[in-house]
Amino acid sequence: xxxxxxxxEAKAFAAPLTVSELIQVLELTGKxxxxxxxxxxVPRSTHAATQLVDGDVLEMxxxxxxx
Amino acid sequence: MSDVFQIAGKTxxxxxxVGTGKYKDFDETRRAIDASGAEIVTVAIRxxxxxxxxxxxxxxxxxxxxxxxxxxxxxGCYSADDAIRTLRLARxxxxxxxxxxxxxxxxxxxxxxxxxxxxKAAEVLVKEGFDVMVxxxxxxxxxxxxxxxxxxxxxxxxxxxxxxMGILNPWNLRLIIEQSKVPVLVDAGVGTASDxxxxxxxxxxxxxMNTAIAAAKDPVRMAYAMKLAVEAGREAFLAGRMPKKLYxxxxxxxxxxxxxxx
Numbered sequence: 001x002x003x004x005x006x007x008x009e010a011k012a013f014a015a016p017l018t019v020s021e022l023i024q025v026l027e028l029t030g031k032x033x034x035x036x037x038x039x040x041x042v043p044r045s046t047h048a049a050t051q052l053v054d055g056d057v058l059e060m061x062x063x064x065x066x067x
Numbered sequence: 068m069s070d071v072f073q074i075a076g077k078t079x080x081x082x083x084x085v086g087t088g089k090y091k092d093f094d095e096t097r098r099a100i101d102a103s104g105a106e107i108v109t110v111a112i113r114x115x116x117x118x119x120x121x122x123x124x125x126x127x128x129x130x131x132x133x134x135x136x137x138x139x140x141x142x143g144c145y146s147a148d149d150a151i152r153t154l155r156l157a158r159x160x161x162x163x164x165x166x167x168x169x170x171x172x173x174x175x176x177x178x179x180x181x182x183x184x185x186x187k188a189a190e191v192l193v194k195e196g197f198d199v200m201v202x203x204x205x206x207x208x209x210x211x212x213x214x215x216x217x218x219x220x221x222x223x224x225x226x227x228x229x230x231x232m233g234i235l236n237p238w239n240l241r242l243i244i245e246q247s248k249v250p251v252l253v254d255a256g257v258g259t260a261s262d263x264x265x266x267x268x269x270x271x272x273x274x275x276m277n278t279a280i281a282a283a284k285d286p287v288r289m290a291y292a293m294k295l296a297v298e299a300g301r302e303a304f305l306a307g308r309m310p311k312k313l314y315x316x317x318x319x320x321x322x323x324x325x326x327x328x329x
Contacts, residue, residue, distance in 0.1 A: 067086025
């Protein structure tokens with residue numbers, strides 16, 4: 001089991017997973033989302049190859065209305 | 068008559084930049100922005116609501132990036148570090164998009180900019196290749212430093228964000244306009260159309276606003292008023308206003324040929 005912090009909330013996953021798999025699990029497939037992992041951007045082109053490990057801190061963001 | 072407005076090498080027709088926050092819904096957002104004629108729209112970067120309905124419409128559906136130039140902002144950031152991270156995420160989110168609005172706040176009540184953190188963030192972002200439009204105080208020395216760092220537009224406040232107080236210090240705006248070689252835009256504080264016109268008459272290159280439109284009773288109509296106001300102010304600036312004459316009038320009609328003349 002691994003534990004990730006996603007947008008400030010702790011989430012547990014039964015098995016290790018990649019960023020692409022995480023996006024699927026969270027039902028964000030096809031959404032325009034940007035991801036930061038432990039303070040570093042994870043470019044979209046590397047989502048499939050990026051393996052998440054226990055304790056990773058993720059930020060997942062979208063564009064919203066603002067001034 | 069050509070009157071070119073360029074930011075970071077790209078030419079725009081509209082000198083009005085608008086925010087996308089505080090509207091009733093996305094439909095109203097879209098209608099107001101269409102009425103404003105704005106080509107550059109600011110957006111905020113926020114955490115995804117995990118578990119939220121994935122099919123819910125998003126801002127991007129209503130304002131496709133193919134139709135508008137997005138200006139992701141760092142609203143709500145209180146440190147250079149948070150602002151830099153936010154804009155790196157924005158660049159990734161919007162496919163290597165480089166035009167950004169940097170704002171680093173210093174106080175939650177006044178939303179006054181923290182210029183020390185703003186300068187710090189600007190240095191890093193410019194080095195990383197961002198085109199930085201920077202929200203700042205109306206201090207001409209800070210404005211000059213931000214330009215020297217390489218910001219592509221200086222955006223001093225007219226008054227506090229969302230206050231609608233209008234242009235409180237036209238003198239400082241003039242100082243910044245006169246010294247700057249990059250575009251100067253009034254950002255924050257515009258309340259109604261005449262405020263936007265005054266800003267443009269002072270010689271600003273553009274105006275950025277959100278609340279003045281979104282918080283009007285009829286936002287779509289106010290958006291249109293702002294479009295006209297910015298255009299009128301720009302034309303008046305280019306036309307060059309008449310000098311003010313103190314203490315004496317100057318009749319507009321001929322002095323001769325009056326009836327009962329001798």
